[in-house]
Amino acid sequence: MQEEKKVIVPGPAGYNPQPAAFLGVDLPPPGRALLYGEEVDEEVAMREAAKAMLTRKNPTIFPGPLVLWGWNAAAMEKAKAVLELAMEIPNCRIIPMPDYRPKYPKIDPEAEINPNHPNLTILHNKIEACIFVGVHCHYANLSLRMIRAGTNCFTIALCAEMGHEDAMVSLRDQHAEEIRKFKDVLVQVREELSIKWEPKLPPENPSLPKEDWTKVTPFDFGEYAALLMPRKGEVVEESE
Amino acid sequence: MGLEYVKISPGFEKYMPRDYVDLVEFGQFGKEIDVMQMGQFKELVEEHPMCAGCYMAYFIRVFYTALPKPEDTIVLGTAGCARLALSQAAVPFIYGNYGDTNAVASGLKRALSIRFPDKEKDVVVIAGDGGLMDIGFGMTMHSWFRREKFTTIMVDNEVYGNTGGQESGMSPKGIQLKMAPTGKKFDKINAVELAQTAGCVYVARISPTNPKRIAKVIRRAILAARKFGPTFIHAYTSCNIEYSIPTREVLADARQREKKDFKFYEWMTDEVKEYLNEIEKKAKEVKS
Ligand SMILES: Cc1ncc(C[n+]2csc(CCOP(=O)(O)OP(=O)(O)O)c2C)c(N)n1
Numbered sequence: 362m363q364e365e366k367k368v369i370v371p372g373p374a375g376y377n378p379q380p381a382a383f384l385g386v387d388l389p390p391p392g393r394a395l396l397y398g399e400e401v402d403e404e405v406a407m408r409e410a411a412k413a414m415l416t417r418k419n420p421t422i423f424p425g426p427l428v429l430w431g432w433n434a435a436a437m438e439k440a441k442a443v444l445e446l447a448m449e450i451p452n453c454r455i456i457p458m459p460d461y462r463p464k465y466p467k468i469d470p471e472a473e474i475n476p477n478h479p480n481l482t483i484l485h486n487k488i489e490a491c492i493f494v495g496v497h498c499h500y501a502n503l504s505l506r507m508i509r510a511g512t513n514c515f516t517i518a519l520c521a522e523m524g525h526e527d528a529m530v531s532l533r534d535q536h537a538e539e540i541r542k543f544k545d546v547l548v549q550v551r552e553e554l555s556i557k558w559e560p561k562l563p564p565e566n567p568s569l570p571k572e573d574w575t576k577v578t579p580f581d582f583g584e585y586a587a588l589l590m591p592r593k594g595e596v597v598e599e600s601e
Numbered sequence: 602m603g604l605e606y607v608k609i610s611p612g613f614e615k616y617m618p619r620d621y622v623d624l625v626e627f628g629q630f631g632k633e634i635d636v637m638q639m640g641q642f643k644e645l646v647e648e649h650p651m652c653a654g655c656y657m658a659y660f661i662r663v664f665y666t667a668l669p670k671p672e673d674t675i676v677l678g679t680a681g682c683a684r685l686a687l688s689q690a691a692v693p694f695i696y697g698n699y700g701d702t703n704a705v706a707s708g709l710k711r712a713l714s715i716r717f718p719d720k721e722k723d724v725v726v727i728a729g730d731g732g733l734m735d736i737g738f739g740m741t742m743h744s745w746f747r748r749e750k751f752t753t754i755m756v757d758n759e760v761y762g763n764t765g766g767q768e769s770g771m772s773p774k775g776i777q778l779k780m781a782p783t784g785k786k787f788d789k790i791n792a793v794e795l796a797q798t799a800g801c802v803y804v805a806r807i808s809p810t811n812p813k814r815i816a817k818v819i820r821r822a823i824l825a826a827r828k829f830g831p832t833f834i835h836a837y838t839s840c841n842i843e844y845s846i847p848t849r850e851v852l853a854d855a856r857q858r859e860k861k862d863f864k865f866y867e868w869m870t871d872e873v874k875e876y877l878n879e880i881e882k883k884a885k886e887v888k889s
């Protein structure tokens with residue numbers, strides 16, 4: 362693809378950039394996809410998306426409510442397919458978008474991404490390639506444009522509907538089966554690039570409690586341990 | 602909406618933020634929660650950007666605890682302080698344009714009953730005195746005239762709090778506010794009487810001094826709206842900023858108003874009374 366044909370490229374495009382639709386980007390018909398705002402064959406777009414997730418820094422999948430919540434059998438199957446895909450991407454992370462409510466005074470950018478300020482999560486974690494999947498279209502549109510405005514992240518939309526003009530790669534009609542097909546393409550590209558990787562699940566959400574509180578030792582209190590340990594000859598009362 | 606929406610897709614439990622895992626495990630979805638258990642379960646609203654010590658924020662917290670079926674509820678709000686917390690709760694929220702809440706709620710409730718004819722879906726409007734009794738007055742009244750089956754809760758801080766202190770129809774006569782320095786020239790609107798006349802089947806006025814009573818009134822209003830028609834709660838939720846009430850005196854102020862113009866008042870039609878009696882009797886039997 363020639364350089365001048367690329368309409369939608371990783372940003373930062375600057376505050377409030379023109380929406381891709383205003384730049385003449387059209388959503389493609391079934392079986393076709395968008396790559397940098399141009400209509401291409403689905404396979405071509407998939408390969409470019411795979412390359413971005415395999416070669417750019419801190420690849421991350423942002424699953425939305427439509428896959429995170431098991432509201433029907435198809436959603437749960439799609440969720441499974443997303444995890445299978447994540448396993449094949451070296452050092453991939455999963456940062457969820459469980460719903461769209463605003464979060465003030467602040468969100469934990471390592472634990473979640475919020476559609477109202479997605480750039481916070483992307484900049485904090487230095488994410489340079491990401492996949493949106495299972496995010497309702499209106500919020501995906503909002504977030505993808507904000508990400509293009511304020512970050513250098515390569516965005517990929519795995520959309521169950523018609524796709525998103527503001528993503529660098531937009532694949533349409535993506536359900537469990539199609540996501541598995543994308544995974545196969547990704548594995549093939551990974552092998553072509555001679556990247557060695559044993560499939561494994563990404564690390565779990567850092568906000569979840571890791572410690573087993575029943576097994577706390579004095580050392581877990583760090584520098585304060587000295588204050589807790591009875592001194593020689595000190596009498597520790599039952600209650601103090 | 603529905604309990605399926607609060608079930609994490611298998612395999613993703615490890616990837617959800619802790620807040621959501623706690624909501625599923627220790628939240629109120631699908632459970633009977635008593636307001637006196639507050640502090641012992643994961644609440645539907647926690648962080649919010651309302652002023653420290655705001656009594657409206659407290660009322661909203663109790664409101665969520667009192668919802669009979671949060672997984673089948675949609676809350677509607679509008680411009681004004683309340684929406685700052687409402688939009689952050691773990692219950693679907695719709696922002697109606699200022700003044701439009703009751704028109705949006707009417708359409709929503711009708712659509713839900715067509716889409717889910719065999720399920721109870723609750724719609725609750727929570728908006729300010731300005732939103733419901735001034736700028737949204739026409740919409741509010743018409744939702745009542747038309748007997749729309751949803752609950753309207755007016756969080757009355759007697760001022761336009763969010764925009765810095767203009768007088769509203771609910772401000773008391775004679776009051777001087779930051780942006781109404783000449784003093785209010787007419788009386789506070791009698792919202793409860795209007796609601797009764799306009800066709801509400803359950804009406805209550807409350808100063809939120811007793812959490813158990815707040816929860817009971819909210820529950821009753823929502824249950825009655827499911828079956829019979831519009832219901833209305835007029836709650837005094839003071840604005841400690843615009844009325845300069847020190848935070849530690851907010852409750853004392855609510856108690857004082859309860860003795861004066863915010864005496865607890867509850868009215869319902871005979872059929873609503875019969876229906877609620879039956880439900881509450883059954884609930885008591887289950888408990889004992
Ligand atoms: C149509 C429209 N008119 C005016 C406004 C500006 N506005 C925002 S909040 C507000 C007043 C809110 O007062 P109230 O409804 O009493 O809520 P409170 O903030 O006191 O809780 C106004 C006038 C608006 N957002 N939309």
Ligand code: SF4
Nearest residue numbers: 652655682762840841
């Ligand atoms: S301005 Fe008043 S009503 Fe609004 S959040 Fe602050 S204290 Fe509450």
Ligand SMILES: [Mg+2]
Nearest residue numbers: 729730760762
């Ligand atoms: Mg007000």
